[in-house]
Amino acid sequence: FKSIAKPYFHLICQIIPSENVISLTLSDEDKTRGQIQLFLELFRIEQFTRLQSLTLLEISETYLNIFSKYIIASSLKSVSISTQIVNNRENITPSLLSSAIGHYSIQNLDLSIWAKDWRDLQWPINCTLKCLRFVNSITIKQFCLILRQFPNLRTLTLKQVDASDNDNYSHDISSSQLSSLIFEDGFIEVKKFEKCILLTPSLTYLRLTGTGSLFNSSFDGFQWEKLIQTKLNCLEKFDAFLHILTPSNYRSRNIEILINSFRTSFWINRMNCSITCDYITNSHKIILYTLPICTTRFMYLVDFKKISSSNFTRQINQHDMDYVQKLQIQLTKDINFISKEKVANIFEDNYSNAN
Numbered sequence: 001f002k003s004i005a006k007p008y009f010h011l012i013c014q015i016i017p018s019e020n021v022i023s024l025t026l027s028d029e030d031k032t033r034g035q036i037q038l039f040l041e042l043f044r045i046e047q048f049t050r051l052q053s054l055t056l057l058e059i060s061e062t063y064l065n066i067f068s069k070y071i072i073a074s075s076l077k078s079v080s081i082s083t084q085i086v087n088n089r090e091n092i093t094p095s096l097l098s099s100a101i102g103h104y105s106i107q108n109l110d111l112s113i114w115a116k117d118w119r120d121l122q123w124p125i126n127c128t129l130k131c132l133r134f135v136n137s138i139t140i141k142q143f144c145l146i147l148r149q150f151p152n153l154r155t156l157t158l159k160q161v162d163a164s165d166n167d168n169y170s171h172d173i174s175s176s177q178l179s180s181l182i183f184e185d186g187f188i189e190v191k192k193f194e195k196c197i198l199l200t201p202s203l204t205y206l207r208l209t210g211t212g213s214l215f216n217s218s219f220d221g222f223q224w225e226k227l228i229q230t231k232l233n234c235l236e237k238f239d240a241f242l243h244i245l246t247p248s249n250y251r252s253r254n255i256e257i258l259i260n261s262f263r264t265s266f267w268i269n270r271m272n273c274s275i276t277c278d279y280i281t282n283s284h285k286i287i288l289y290t291l292p293i294c295t296t297r298f299m300y301l302v303d304f305k306k307i308s309s310s311n312f313t314r315q316i317n318q319h320d321m322d323y324v325q326k327l328q329i330q331l332t333k334d335i336n337f338i339s340k341e342k343v344a345n346i347f348e349d350n351y352s353n354a355n
Contacts, residue, residue, distance in 0.1 A: 006038070018047040027057035028084070036063050045070045053078040055110075060084050064096050071100040082112035094120035102127055109133070123149045133157035137186065140195055147176040147199055154179050160186030160210070163195045180205040188242060190217040190227065197231050206232070207239040207294055218242060219288055221261030221275075229266065238271050239294035243287045246279075252307050255279045258288065259309040267311060274312045281305040291317065296325040 004012075026036045036059060045067065054076055056067060064083065071079060079100070083093055094117050101109055102124030111118075111134040118136045127150050138146075140163035146156065156178055178200045183193075188208050197203065206228075212218025219242065228235050255277050262275045274291040282305050289295075298321065321327070 009038070010042075013042055018043060019049050021048050022050050023053040023055075024048060024051055025055040025057070026059075028060065028063075029058045032057075036060075040066065051076060053080075055080040057082050058084050061091075061093055061096070064093065068096045068100040071106075072103055074103070075105045076103070077105060078108040078110075079106055080110035083114065083117065085114055091117070091120075093117050094122070098122040098124075101129075104128055107131065111135075125149055126151060128152055131155040131157075133182075135159055135184070137162055139163070143196060144199060147178065151177065153177070155182070156180070157182040157184060158186075159184060160188075161192060161196050163192045176200060177202065179203060180207075182207040184209050186210040188212045188218045190220075190223055194227060194231070197227070201232065202234055203232050204234050204236045205239075206235060206237070209241040209295055210243075212242040212244050212288075214244065214246070214286075218244070219258050219261075219277075219286070221258075221264065221267060225261075225264060225266045228271075235271075238273055239290045240275075241287075241289040241293065241295045243285060246284045246286055248284055250279075250284060252279055252281060255286070255307055255309050258286070259311055263311045274310070274314070276308060276310045279307040281307065291320045292322050293320060293324055296323060297328070298324045298326075299328045299330055301330050 026039055028034070028036045036056070040063070051074065054067070054071070054074075056064070059067070059081065061084075064081070081097065083097075093113070097111070097113065097117070098121055100106075101111075101121075105128075107129060108131040109129055111132075113134070113136070115136060118134070118138070123145060129150050130152055132146070132150065132153060132155070134157070137159045138161055140161055143161050146153070154177060160183055176199065179202060181196070181200055181203055182205075188210050189212075193208075217223040224238075228238070259275065259277045262273070267273045267275065276289055276291065278287045278301070279285070280287075280301055
């Protein structure tokens with residue numbers, strides 16, 4: 001459980017037999033401190049014999065030690081772990097995680113750990129993982145290591161890869177079968193990104209979300225087109241959600257120049273990408289994104305100082321927000337000068353999109 005009142009938790013523990021549970025989430029986050037301890041006072045984790053998925057949020061070393069032993073002896077297929085920061089010298093978190101992540105049955109692994117713990121991890125050889133996600137930034141050498149150590153890996157999700165011109169790395173990752181590469185909430189830079197895709201020529205899916213720059217081709221459709229056509233011949237689907245703050249003197253007509261680079265036959269016909277570029281003039285922000293929206297959170301700006309341009313002419317699709325789990329609608333003071341009918345239409349459009 002992630003958040004629940006103690007009386008209800010005790011009731012649930014009495015009603016649901018532990019041997020019937022296949023997915024379990026335990027949390028020691030700020031609002032739920034002490035829940036993992038409470039759980040272990042009521043249960044032995046070994047009682048959950050059919051468990052397939054385990055999520056541990058903000059777990060301490062003490063309890064990670066208990067659960068890592070369980071993971072090694074289990075038949076879990078999916079494991080998600082976020083750890084608390086450890087300040088003592090004898091930090092055993094990396095060794096505990098290293099022993100657990102190499103377990104033969106685990107296919108999906110999600111890690112949210114501190115940078116030092118990440119650097120100290122010992123990755124197993126020929127690991128059976130198929131999906132790996134972590135919130136950290138890594139170096140190009142670490143990226144190569146993952147591709148080598150996980151020959152069965154199909155989907156890799158990370159923040160960003162930090163690659164300098166002086167980095168030495170091997171292009172020979174012939175055993176890599178990676179088909180999906182996802183960058184979440186990082187800084188998207190074409191030059192550094194190119195080093196990654198040289199190692200992953202078999203990609204069929206690419207997703208980029210985060211911040212970019214107007215000076216490094218992050219928003220340049222021509223550059224992305226060239227990169228994909230020359231380096232990613234197998235790519236079938238491309239998703240993006242990029243944003244950036246512009247200088248106060250940025251000219252709004254430049255939005256048309258940006259979106260024009262995505263109006264080529266490559267983007268419209270081959271990749272079948274519906275792309276929109278929004279410029280919010282009062283906050284000087286550019287947002288470039290594909291449809292359906294590929295992020296789980298989306299802020300819709302009801303702002304009539306917003307300039308939008310797209311590479312398509314189709315009507316709004318009811319599936320454009322299928323992946324959005326949390327929709328935030330931000331109103332501005334200008335809403336006071338809009339007719340009630342127009343406001344109603346705005347909310348109706350948002351509601352139809354969200355369903």
